[in-house]
Amino acid sequence: MPSRLDRLRGEMASRNLDAFLVTDLLNVRYLSGFTGSYAFALITRDDAVLLTDFRYAEQSAEECPGLYLELVESHWVPGAQRAVERAGVKSVGFESHSLSYHHWSELSAAIPDIRLVPEEDLVGRLRLVKDEAETALIREAVRIADLAYAHIAKFIKPGLTERDVAAELDFFMRRNGADKEGFDTIVASGPRSALPHGKSSDRMISKGELIVLDFGAAFQGYHSDITRTFVLGPPDDRQDEIYGIVLEAQSKAISALRPGLLGGDVDSVAREYIAERGFGEHFGHGLGHGLGLDVHDGRVLARASEIMLEAGMVVTVEPGIYIPGWGGIRIEDDVLVTDSGAEVLTQSPRRLAIQRKESGGHV
Amino acid sequence: MPSRLDRLRGEMASRNLDAFLVTDLLNVRYLSGFTGSYAFALITRDDAVLLTDFRYAEQSAEECPGLYLELVESHWVPGAQRAVERAGVKSVGFESHSLSYHHWSELSAAIPDIRLVPEEDLVGRLRLVKDEAETALIREAVRIADLAYAHIAKFIKPGLTERDVAAELDFFMRRNGADKEGFDTIVASGPRSALPHGKSSDRMISKGELIVLDFGAAFQGYHSDITRTFVLGPPDDRQDEIYGIVLEAQSKAISALRPGLLGGDVDSVAREYIAERGFGEHFGHGLGHGLGLDVHDGRVLARASEIMLEAGMVVTVEPGIYIPGWGGIRIEDDVLVTDSGAEVLTQSPRRLAIQRKESGGHV
Numbered sequence: 001m002p003s004r005l006d007r008l009r010g011e012m013a014s015r016n017l018d019a020f021l022v023t024d025l026l027n028v029r030y031l032s033g034f035t036g037s038y039a040f041a042l043i044t045r046d047d048a049v050l051l052t053d054f055r056y057a058e059q060s061a062e063e064c065p066g067l068y069l070e071l072v073e074s075h076w077v078p079g080a081q082r083a084v085e086r087a088g089v090k091s092v093g094f095e096s097h098s099l100s101y102h103h104w105s106e107l108s109a110a111i112p113d114i115r116l117v118p119e120e121d122l123v124g125r126l127r128l129v130k131d132e133a134e135t136a137l138i139r140e141a142v143r144i145a146d147l148a149y150a151h152i153a154k155f156i157k158p159g160l161t162e163r164d165v166a167a168e169l170d171f172f173m174r175r176n177g178a179d180k181e182g183f184d185t186i187v188a189s190g191p192r193s194a195l196p197h198g199k200s201s202d203r204m205i206s207k208g209e210l211i212v213l214d215f216g217a218a219f220q221g222y223h224s225d226i227t228r229t230f231v232l233g234p235p236d237d238r239q240d241e242i243y244g245i246v247l248e249a250q251s252k253a254i255s256a257l258r259p260g261l262l263g264g265d266v267d268s269v270a271r272e273y274i275a276e277r278g279f280g281e282h283f284g285h286g287l288g289h290g291l292g293l294d295v296h297d298g299r300v301l302a303r304a305s306e307i308m309l310e311a312g313m314v315v316t317v318e319p320g321i322y323i324p325g326w327g328g329i330r331i332e333d334d335v336l337v338t339d340s341g342a343e344v345l346t347q348s349p350r351r352l353a354i355q356r357k358e359s360g361g362h363v
Numbered sequence: 364m365p366s367r368l369d370r371l372r373g374e375m376a377s378r379n380l381d382a383f384l385v386t387d388l389l390n391v392r393y394l395s396g397f398t399g400s401y402a403f404a405l406i407t408r409d410d411a412v413l414l415t416d417f418r419y420a421e422q423s424a425e426e427c428p429g430l431y432l433e434l435v436e437s438h439w440v441p442g443a444q445r446a447v448e449r450a451g452v453k454s455v456g457f458e459s460h461s462l463s464y465h466h467w468s469e470l471s472a473a474i475p476d477i478r479l480v481p482e483e484d485l486v487g488r489l490r491l492v493k494d495e496a497e498t499a500l501i502r503e504a505v506r507i508a509d510l511a512y513a514h515i516a517k518f519i520k521p522g523l524t525e526r527d528v529a530a531e532l533d534f535f536m537r538r539n540g541a542d543k544e545g546f547d548t549i550v551a552s553g554p555r556s557a558l559p560h561g562k563s564s565d566r567m568i569s570k571g572e573l574i575v576l577d578f579g580a581a582f583q584g585y586h587s588d589i590t591r592t593f594v595l596g597p598p599d600d601r602q603d604e605i606y607g608i609v610l611e612a613q614s615k616a617i618s619a620l621r622p623g624l625l626g627g628d629v630d631s632v633a634r635e636y637i638a639e640r641g642f643g644e645h646f647g648h649g650l651g652h653g654l655g656l657d658v659h660d661g662r663v664l665a666r667a668s669e670i671m672l673e674a675g676m677v678v679t680v681e682p683g684i685y686i687p688g689w690g691g692i693r694i695e696d697d698v699l700v701t702d703s704g705a706e707v708l709t710q711s712p713r714r715l716a717i718q719r720k721e722s723g724g725h726v
Contacts, residue, residue: 037560054647055560094464101467101481102459118464167537174530184543197400197418284417 018089227332263305381452500585590695626668
């Protein structure tokens with residue numbers, strides 16, 4: 001695979017852009033390797049400049065050996081102006097979703113003779129296909145999440161609150177190599193399990209009710225994202241039936257995944273099966289998203305997504321059925337698109353019942 | 364104090380704006396009470412509209428009883444257009460730092476006959492002065508941080524890594540009522556203590572070296588932010604001398620704090636004292652910042668800050684001396700500006716030495 005900068009330069013050439021200004025911090029990291037909290041990049045046809053402040057002078061020199069360093073202050077536009085003028089370019093693409101109106105207008109005034117061209121998601125599209133170094137980091141983030149699930153399946157018991165469980169889960173991931181949790185851990189129990197994005201609350205967990213755990217690890221900037229739904233003690237027939245439908249919808253979608261398909265087509269596989277079984281109106285979100293430097297790295301498997309799947313993409317597959325007042329069931333795994341199909345990265349068991357033996361152990 | 368919306372409407376009137384579009388999520392929360400992750404607000408002279416998506420329909424009705432609800436999708440601009448047209452306004456102020464070029468240009472095209480007026484930080488300036496409800500939440504966030512410091516002072520010992528300490532600290536805050544840590548906890552030891560924003564690393568902590576802890580709790584959206592520097596075992600003379608200088612600089616600044624002063628003047632009090640003692644070049648950052656819904660809620664005590672202090676502002680006071688290769692010392696407390704001066708909210712002891720008795724207890 002060509003280098004990240006070369007892939008970007010290919011896109012620049014096809015758009016007739018002399019330079020591209022990167023203002024989204026994750027995109028800067030992707031292109032330069034810089035891991036700090038404040039930086040911008042100007043990429044030209046044959047050069048690359050990193051703009052950051054004095055706090056990161058030393059770190060950026062280590063992390064971004066190929067880039068020219070331009071020190072800026074919290075007003076970074078004058079630094080961008082210097083870099084643009086030094087490069088002698090005539091047109092500069094910019095990230096229209098991440099550049100604020102304020103900075104765009106400052107920049108326009110600073111370099112009035114340069115053509116500033118808004119681009120919607122140029123680097124984001126490059127980021128969809130992961131290289132081997134990225135996949136290795138995602139695998140490690142997945143490994144930590146799997147370990148954490150095994151731990152929490154033993155830890156969890158009636159009487160704990162959702163927040164107790166979330167705190168333990170996050171602490172465990174940190175103690176086992178994660179930088180931190182990749183996003184706010186969701187523990188949603190009983191009727192709260194019907195909220196697709198319910199925060200963990202002080203609600204106490206009971207036997208026999210649905211419990212949704214949705215969590216992931218951040219590892220060196222990359223993410224895992226896994227959801228398991230389960231019941232402490234024996235599930236009832238309805239829980240069992242709906243769990244089976246969600247699980248089957250997920251299996252069908254994962255089996256369908258392969259390069260060349262559109263993301264929306266994979267979403268349809270799960271969506272149509274759930275609709276056939278009579279729960280179509282209860283699956284209100286997209287089937288899955290890309291996974292990488294961002295937890296939501298592109299709406300790859302969204303409804304009607306026209307993103308074409310390619311080997312090297314990593315996506316979540318997470319159908320769900322949510323019934324207000326009753327509860328919700330979601331199952332989410334992380335999947336790598338391969339040349340021939342798909343590899344499921346997450347290994348945690350998909351099992352509805354977590355049963356505690358009277359002796360204190362678990363089945 | 365007039366309501367938050369009325370204060371905003373006063374600013375709108377003085378700028379001759381019929382409406383104000385709020386795109387910064389914390390500003391939306393401040394004005395409306397909405398705590399979800401996706402919303403916008405349109406404030407007119409006599410009405411207020413909250414724009415959010417279906418996930419938050421129920422929650423927003425509960426949290427924002429005074430606001431009209433306009434449901435939008437991930438493309439929210441059409442919803443803003445509907446709200447603007449329904450209100451029949453002619454001019455709309457917007458937040459130029461938080462509205463992207465992309466959305467500004469979509470909005471301009473959608474409502475071509477409306478005058479769109481960029482405003483830099485209108486709501487942010489209102490947020491600087493806290494009302495009693497806000498101060499109560501900050502006090503609780505401070506209480507949790509103080510508890511956590513007392514815990515970690517007993518927990519910490521040579522042989523632990525910086526990350527071990529950070530994980531324990533964050534876990535403790537979560538278990539004691541915090542929503543979560545307010546920002547990435549800094550534990551920086553030995554020469555790493557000279558990095559004002561060093562992340563916690565795998566470095567092992569030893570006796571006799573400087574250890575900087577910089578952390579805070581988030582509680583119902585509000586923040587505390589505290590830094591303590593200490594040595595395990597007896598400090599040496601240089602550590603002792605420089606600690607004394609930082610502590611004295613902080614005391615002088617806190618004593619100076621009162622309504623009517625400019626933020627930059629308070630910064631100068633600490634900065635000049637540190638310079639007098641010969642360490643001027645080693646205090647590279649501002650003296651402190653506002654504290655509230657954001658951890659950095661305004662650059663209130665920055666160098667040359669022209670923000671006039673008012674009763675009800677909450678700020679950090681955090682001088683530091685950083686000597687590359689040797690280490691750094693920073694002491695940070697959270698302070699409420701009162702009618703007559705200032706009240707220090709944080710109660711953790713400012714003591715350089717943490718000594719472990721041979722028996723395992725602490726002095």
